[in-house]
Amino acid sequence: MEMKHRRTMRQRYALKHGILKEFLAEFLGTFILVLFGVGSVAQTVLSRNAMGETLTIHIGFSVGLMMAVYVAGGVSGAHVNPAVSLAMVILGKLKFYKFPVYVIAQFLGAFAGAAAVFGLYYDAFMDFTSGILSVTGINATGHIFASYPARSLTILGGLIDQAVGTGMLVLCILAINDGKNIGAPSGMEPLCIGLVIMAIGVSMGLNCGYPLNPARDLGPRLFTAVAGWGWEVFSTSDYWWWVPVAGPMIGGVVGALVYFLFIEMHHKQPEKPHEEEEEDDEEEEEDLEEDSSLKDKYEMITMS
Incomplete structure (x- = not known):
C-alpha cells in the first residue's frame, strides 16, 4: 500500500521538464555548500575560536562542496557556482539557455543557506554582538557570510587572487571529470573536488578567504544587507563586493581555456574507419x- 502511494506521488508531482529538475538541484546543492561552509565560519567566530579554527573552516567548505556534488551531481552536474557554469558554457558542455537558470538557482540557494545559518545561530549572534550587527569593529560578524579583503590587499590584487584561485578550481574540476585523462574513479569525483577546495583554502586563503564563487559570496552578502547589517556590506573596503563576483567569472573562463588548450585539445581521437x-x-x-x-x-x- 505504501509503495503504491509513493508511486502515485511520483506520477502526480514529479517534474517532467529537465531544466526544472536542474534548477532544484543547483538550488539545493548551493544551499548545502553555504550551510556547511558559512556555518563552520559562524561556529568558529561566535564561539571565539573555542569550537573552531581556520582548519575547521577549510573542512567545512570542503565537505560542504563534496556533499553538494553528491546531492546534485547526477541531476545538474552540481556546478553550484556561476563561474563553473560559465566555463562549461564556453566549452560547450552546458547549453547557453540553461546558464541564467543555473545562476538564479545558485544565488537563491546561497541566499537561503545564509538565512538558515543566521536562523540556526540567531541567539548566538545576539549574544556575541549585543544585538548590533556590524561589518567592522571588534564584534564584526559580516565576514561570517561574505568575503572582505585583508588590509594589505588592493582591488587589483583581489581580482588576481580570485581569478587564479577560481581558475585552478575549474581546471582541476575538468581534469577530475576528464574520461580521457586519468580522471577520478566513478563515484569519487565529489571527494576529489572537495580536496581541491581544501588545497586552495590552505594555500590561497590569506588575502580574502577564497570565495571563488559569485553566488556563494553575493547571495549571503545580499542576505546580510537586508537582515540587519545594512548596505555597508557593499560600501566597505572601497566597494570591494564586486571583486569576488567579477574575479571568479574571469578566472573560471581562463582556467577552462587553459585546460582545453594544454590538455583536452591534444587527446588522441578515435580513428575513423572507412x-x-x-x-x-x-x-x-x-x-x-x-x-x-x-x-x-x-x-x-x-x-x-
Whole structure:
C-alpha cells in the first residue's frame, strides 16, 4: 500500500521538464555548500575560536562542496557556482539557455543557506554582538557570510587572487571529470573536488578567504544587507563586493581555456574507419589508376 502511494506521488508531482529538475538541484546543492561552509565560519567566530579554527573552516567548505556534488551531481552536474557554469558554457558542455537558470538557482540557494545559518545561530549572534550587527569593529560578524579583503590587499590584487584561485578550481574540476585523462574513479569525483577546495583554502586563503564563487559570496552578502547589517556590506573596503563576483567569472573562463588548450585539445581521437562499398570491376581499375581519389569513394563514419 505504501509503495503504491509513493508511486502515485511520483506520477502526480514529479517534474517532467529537465531544466526544472536542474534548477532544484543547483538550488539545493548551493544551499548545502553555504550551510556547511558559512556555518563552520559562524561556529568558529561566535564561539571565539573555542569550537573552531581556520582548519575547521577549510573542512567545512570542503565537505560542504563534496556533499553538494553528491546531492546534485547526477541531476545538474552540481556546478553550484556561476563561474563553473560559465566555463562549461564556453566549452560547450552546458547549453547557453540553461546558464541564467543555473545562476538564479545558485544565488537563491546561497541566499537561503545564509538565512538558515543566521536562523540556526540567531541567539548566538545576539549574544556575541549585543544585538548590533556590524561589518567592522571588534564584534564584526559580516565576514561570517561574505568575503572582505585583508588590509594589505588592493582591488587589483583581489581580482588576481580570485581569478587564479577560481581558475585552478575549474581546471582541476575538468581534469577530475576528464574520461580521457586519468580522471577520478566513478563515484569519487565529489571527494576529489572537495580536496581541491581544501588545497586552495590552505594555500590561497590569506588575502580574502577564497570565495571563488559569485553566488556563494553575493547571495549571503545580499542576505546580510537586508537582515540587519545594512548596505555597508557593499560600501566597505572601497566597494570591494564586486571583486569576488567579477574575479571568479574571469578566472573560471581562463582556467577552462587553459585546460582545453594544454590538455583536452591534444587527446588522441578515435580513428575513423572507412565503410567498405561494393564496386564494379571497372570502378576498381579506375581506383587503382587514381589513388588520390580513393577517399572520395568511401563514406567516413564516426565511432561513438
